[in-house]
Each structure stands twice: as C-alpha cells, then as structure tokens.
Amino acid sequence: MALMRKLKNIFAIPELLWKLLFTLGVLIVYRLGSYIPVIGVNARMLAEYMSRSDASGSLLSYFDAFTGGSLSAATVFALGIGPYITASIMMQMLSMAVPYLEQLNKEGEYGRKLINQYTRYLTIGLSIFYSITYITWLEHMNLILDPGIGFRILFILSLTVGATFVMWLGEQISLMGLGNGSSMIIFAGIVARFPNGILKMAESVVQRDTSLFVALFILCAFAIFTSAIVFLEKGDRKIPVQYPRRVVGQRVYGGQTSYIPFKINPAGVMPVIFAQSVLGFFLFIPRLLADKFVLFKAINESFVAYGYLYNILMFALIVFFTFFYTALVYNPLELAQNLKKNGGFIPGLRPGKQTADFFNYLLDRIGLVGAIYLGILAILPNIFGRIFMLSLDMRLSGTSFLIMVGVALEFAAQVEAYLIEHKYEGFLSVGRIKDRLLGQR
Numbered sequence: 001m002a003l004m005r006k007l008k009n010i011f012a013i014p015e016l017l018w019k020l021l022f023t024l025g026v027l028i029v030y031r032l033g034s035y036i037p038v039i040g041v042n043a044r045m046l047a048e049y050m051s052r053s054d055a056s057g058s059l060l061s062y063f064d065a066f067t068g069g070s071l072s073a074a075t076v077f078a079l080g081i082g083p084y085i086t087a088s089i090m091m092q093m094l095s096m097a098v099p100y101l102e103q104l105n106k107e108g109e110y111g112r113k114l115i116n117q118y119t120r121y122l123t124i125g126l127s128i129f130y131s132i133t134y135i136t137w138l139e140h141m142n143l144i145l146d147p148g149i150g151f152r153i154l155f156i157l158s159l160t161v162g163a164t165f166v167m168w169l170g171e172q173i174s175l176m177g178l179g180n181g182s183s184m185i186i187f188a189g190i191v192a193r194f195p196n197g198i199l200k201m202a203e204s205v206v207q208r209d210t211s212l213f214v215a216l217f218i219l220c221a222f223a224i225f226t227s228a229i230v231f232l233e234k235g236d237r238k239i240p241v242q243y244p245r246r247v248v249g250q251r252v253y254g255g256q257t258s259y260i261p262f263k264i265n266p267a268g269v270m271p272v273i274f275a276q277s278v279l280g281f282f283l284f285i286p287r288l289l290a291d292k293f294v295l296f297k298a299i300n301e302s303f304v305a306y307g308y309l310y311n312i313l314m315f316a317l318i319v320f321f322t323f324f325y326t327a328l329v330y331n332p333l334e335l336a337q338n339l340k341k342n343g344g345f346i347p348g349l350r351p352g353k354q355t356a357d358f359f360n361y362l363l364d365r366i367g368l369v370g371a372i373y374l375g376i377l378a379i380l381p382n383i384f385g386r387i388f389m390l391s392l393d394m395r396l397s398g399t400s401f402l403i404m405v406g407v408a409l410e411f412a413a414q415v416e417a418y419l420i421e422h423k424y425e426g427f428l429s430v431g432r433i434k435d436r437l438l439g440q441r
Helices: 002-011 014-033 043-056 059-065 082-097 099-105 108-140 149-176 181-206 212-234 270-288 294-302 308-329 332-341 353-387 398-421 431-440
Strands: 236-242 246-248 251-253 257-263
Touching: 002 014, 002 398, 014 149, 014 181, 014 398, 059 181, 082 099, 082 108, 082 149, 082 181, 082 270, 099 108, 108 149, 149 181, 181 212, 181 270, 181 398, 212 353, 212 398, 236 353, 257 353, 270 308, 270 353, 270 398, 308 353, 332 353, 353 398
Parallel strands: none
Antiparallel strands: 236 257, 246 251
C-alpha cells in the first residue's frame, strides 16, 4: 500500500510525469532503432559468430552488451553511445591541456555550448573511424553479401548517422527528461539483455552444465553486490558548517549549524562508464582485426574479458577516472569562497584558503576510498567468473551490473528530489525527513 501511494504521488506532479514519459519514450525509440539492420550483412552468420564469442567470454561480447545487442546484429545503432562518450572524455582532457579550450571553459554558457559543439564534431569523426574498422572486419570474415565500394559507403554512413542520432537522443534526455542521457542509454542496453543472461544461467543449470550451488552462489553474490553499491552511492561524510548569529531589529538570524555532505563516491558510476569507453576504444580495433594482423591478435589474446590483465587495467582506469571526474565536478576553492560569502565557516578552520585546502584534502581521501571500492566492485564478478570457470554472458559482468544499479539509484534519487520539492512522500524518505514532510502537508 505504501509503495502504491508513493507511485500515485508521481502522477500528482505534471512536470515529473512528463519527464518520466519523455525519458521512457526516448528509450523506446532507442530500443526500436536497435532492431533496424543495415541491409547487406549476413545476419545469421554474424549472430552465430557472436554467440560463440559470448560462450568464450570474448571482448567482442563485452562491447556488444553495452549496445544492447546492436553490435552483434549490425544494426544502424551498432556503435551505440560509445563514440559520444569517448569524444566527451577527449574534450574534457583537452580542456585541461589546451589553453584555448581551457579559456572556453571559463566563459560560462557560451564557452560550454562551443565545447559541446566540438564534442559533437569529434563524435562524428570517431563514428566514421569505428565504422571503417567494423566494415573491414565484416569483409575479412566474409559476412558481407554483396561487398564493394558502394556498400562500404552505405554502411559507414548508416552507422555514423545512427551514432549521431543516439547522441542526440541522449542529449534530449539530459535536457528534458530525467537522469544523465548517456548513462540512461547504456542502462537501457544493459537491461534489455540482462534477462537473457538469467535465462542462459537457468538453462545451464537445467542441462547440468552449471551446478545449482554455483547458480545460487551467483544470485547471492549479486544481491550482496547490490547492497554494496547502494552503500557506496548513499554513504557520505557530513562536514559541520556554522553561521554567525546576527540581530536585525528584533529578529535573530543565523547561529545554527548545518552540514555539507561529501559522498564516499562523489563521481557516481561515470568513472566506470569512462573506463569502459576508453578500454573499448583501445581494444575494439585489435579485436576486430585480430584474425588479419599478428600484432592485433597478440593484443587481443592478452586482454581476454575475464583475464587478469584486463581486470588490472579496468581497475586502474576506474581509479583514475574517479579522481578525474571528481576534479571536474568539485572545485574546493569555489566551494570555500561560496561558503565565505554566505558567512559560513567550518569550526577550527579559517574561511578562504585554509577551508579550500581542507576540502581538497577531504576529497582526495574520500575519493581514494571510493575509487578503490568502485574498482573492486567492478572486477570482482569477473574474478569469480574466472575462478569458478563460469561461461556466463558478459552482460552479467561487474561493470554492467555496477552501471545498471548505479544509474537506477541516480534516477530514483532524481525522482525523489522532485517529490520532496513538491512536499510529497518520496521513495527514499525515511525517519525524521519523512515525518517532517508529511507534517507539512
């Protein structure tokens, strides 16, 4: 009953209901586009090859999981949101190294719009690059029904337009829907294939390829991982902030103590998405061209999806991008200056530089804990899979599961914020906050 009452609260807020329906509509469009094939590819043979890749734990099946199966079906959305995320990472890094882009970042809304436009151009360039690599592999594997220059142009154009359209869909979700558009697109792709992974595990148990004990262990492990992810996303450290008491006429202002919450994982699941995109960018080409070039074959064999080298690199990238994204989101000096302007101070610290240094120190320490925690959660399921010799689908990997749960939590938190703003009982409201909100109604 309580859950139904909370669901009814959503329908009582027209703006929230519109955003939910808009987000759902965009994701439906994305999933429908994932079933539109590029004419001229031998879909049956490609599906058989990808099925063998799934069974062997190939990196190709890992990439396919993040596109919702579009890569293995050679659809117009085969590249997914990957080129846009990779382009965004490149532009953010260049913004720290190139003076012109660094200056644009400081020019407010105009500068951000210009950088976003450059990101779109880079996305198109990367999409063309990925498309050329993909068509080269398809031709080498004899999966093209009628090869030729005409088909190459059509294929590259189709995938580039598809990737650009997916980028636009993600931007529309960020602007008019709920959640981060890129994260929601990836979330939709993972969720779409997640049930198939469960069915494969059930079939494996029925056929006695996997013992019932191992299957139950996997389910319990994912339940524990879910709890750990929730703890990571919801845990924070509260820093007390005091405001001096001021007397204006007969009224007294200030004098109270509030808190600044610093999350254990301030970057959310974005480091995992960034790490996956970067790793995909550098391993996508060697995987597709492994059968054609000896060097690429050696690289591909070294980075098996369940392999230790792959997991070590994934862990290192997640730690790096946790600090990188935290530095983009949090500015300790700006936070300290805003606190000083509002008359607030942290007990025992002088306002200004000393407070900024404390924030910087705190973010480094908390960020390190969050980064290691996030990295372990991402690779632990892969390690278990290797230890138990599990032939599970890669969409049950740690990164997929981490993104799926993390994005769902961020989405729920945004819905919660809308409900609380309109003084309705939210999904996550408990204790004193819930009682206070219900008392205000």
